[in-house]
Amino acid sequence: MDTLGTTGAGPRPGLRERKKQRTRDALLRAAVELFTTRGYDRTTVDEIAAAVDVSQRTFFRHFSGKEEAALALEAMTVAHFVEMVRARPAHEPPMAALSRAVLDGWDRISEVIEAVAPVEVYVRMYRVIESTPVLLAAHLRRSAETEEQIARLIAEREGLDVDTDPRPRVAVAVFSGVLRVTERLWGAQPDAGLEAMRALTSAYLDQVGPALAGDWRSR
The missing domain is CATH 1.10.357.10 (Tetracycline Repressor, domain 2)
Incomplete structure (x- = not known):
C-alpha cells in the first residue's frame, strides 16, 4: 500500500501510526528490560524515556504511567x-x-x-x-x-x-x-x-x- 502522499503535504496517517507504534514498542521494550533488571520500584519514567532517547512527555503520550507499561x-x-x-x-x-x-x-x-x-x-x-x-x-x-x-x-x-x-x-x-x-x-x-x-x-x-x-x- 502506498503510504506517501503525492501532493507534498507529508505522510499519510498510516505512516504516522506506524512511527507511533514503533516508538511505543521501543518504550515498552525499554521498560520491561529495566523493570526486570533494576526492579519496578527502582525504575523511573525518565530512565525509560532516556533509554529510547525520547522525552518524558513522549512516554506519557503512550502510557499513563509505569504501571500501564509494566x-x-x-x-x-x-x-x-x-x-x-x-x-x-x-x-x-x-x-x-x-x-x-x-x-x-x-x-x-x-x-x-x-x-x-x-x-x-x-x-x-x-x-x-x-x-x-x-x-x-x-x-x-x-x-x-x-x-x-x-x-x-x-x-x-x-x-x-x-x-x-x-x-x-x-x-x-x-x-x-x-x-x-x-x-x-x-x-x-x-x-x-x-x-x-x-x-x-x-x-x-x-x-x-x-x-x-x-x-x-x-x-
Missing part, C-alpha cells in the same frame, strides 16, 4: 485472546471455544510478545508482576475485568442472560483458574519457553470435567 505485554495478549474467542465458530461448546481460542491462537500470541520482547524477558516480567504488590493487585483487578468481559461474550454466543444463568461466569472462572495455575507453574521454571507453556496449558485444560465442556444448547 502490564502492557499482558494487555496485548489478553486483547488478542478476546478477539480469538469472538472469532470461534458459533457451534463450539463454550469451554471448547475458550480452549481452542488460546491453544489454536498460541502462535499469534507468541508473535505479539516476541515482536516487542524476547520470551525470556516476558517470563522475567511475569515474575516481577507476581512479586510486586502494586502490580499484582493491578493484574488481579484487570483479570477480573477480563473474566467478566469474556463471560458476557460467552453468554451472548449461547443466547443466555449472564445475570440470571450462572454458567458463563462459572465456565470462565474455571478456565481462568486453569490458566493461572499453569502460568505459575510455567513461571517457576527458569528455562521454560512459550511452547512449554502451551503444552502445560493444554494438559491442564484436558482435566476440565465434561459438565462444563459439554454443549449447553442440548440440555
Whole structure:
C-alpha cells in the first residue's frame, strides 16, 4: 500500500501510526528490560524515556504511567485472546471455544510478545508482576475485568442472560483458574519457553470435567 502522499503535504496517517507504534514498542521494550533488571520500584519514567532517547512527555503520550507499561505485554495478549474467542465458530461448546481460542491462537500470541520482547524477558516480567504488590493487585483487578468481559461474550454466543444463568461466569472462572495455575507453574521454571507453556496449558485444560465442556444448547 502506498503510504506517501503525492501532493507534498507529508505522510499519510498510516505512516504516522506506524512511527507511533514503533516508538511505543521501543518504550515498552525499554521498560520491561529495566523493570526486570533494576526492579519496578527502582525504575523511573525518565530512565525509560532516556533509554529510547525520547522525552518524558513522549512516554506519557503512550502510557499513563509505569504501571500501564509494566502490564502492557499482558494487555496485548489478553486483547488478542478476546478477539480469538469472538472469532470461534458459533457451534463450539463454550469451554471448547475458550480452549481452542488460546491453544489454536498460541502462535499469534507468541508473535505479539516476541515482536516487542524476547520470551525470556516476558517470563522475567511475569515474575516481577507476581512479586510486586502494586502490580499484582493491578493484574488481579484487570483479570477480573477480563473474566467478566469474556463471560458476557460467552453468554451472548449461547443466547443466555449472564445475570440470571450462572454458567458463563462459572465456565470462565474455571478456565481462568486453569490458566493461572499453569502460568505459575510455567513461571517457576527458569528455562521454560512459550511452547512449554502451551503444552502445560493444554494438559491442564484436558482435566476440565465434561459438565462444563459439554454443549449447553442440548440440555
